[in-house]
Amino acid sequence: MARILALDYGTKRTGIAVTDAMQIIASGLTTVNTKELLTFLKDYTKQEQVELFLVGEPKQMDNTASQSEAYIVPFLAKLEKAFPNIPIKRVDERFTSKMAFQTMIDSGLNKKQRQNKALIDEISATIILQDYLHKL
Known part of the structure; x- marks a missing residue:
């Protein structure tokens, strides 16, 4: 089986999470500068088989787009053009940043460590992916 890659897209940086080859476990992969995201994904897909891109869909509380x-x-549009054979699904990402922050607290990270926005983005992508796997 191929992996599923989840993206918590941001204007500055994007958190990335990935499944294992059996698509059972979601793990944080990294956070990359968004300007370098497509290059990173091209390099990654040369090394690993990816079956699906999950991209967080930010929504307001009234279900409208943020x-x-x-x-x-x-x-x-760029992602679809660069990877025409890999489907893209959108996943509601409401509250993932808050859940990521709470995960950091629950994990015992100190205040300085919890201010690491890149880590929050990576954990958010992992939550998006884990939520998707639970619904399969």
């Missing part, structure tokens, strides 16, 4: 969706849509 303002950051305006930045994600152009990225999705």
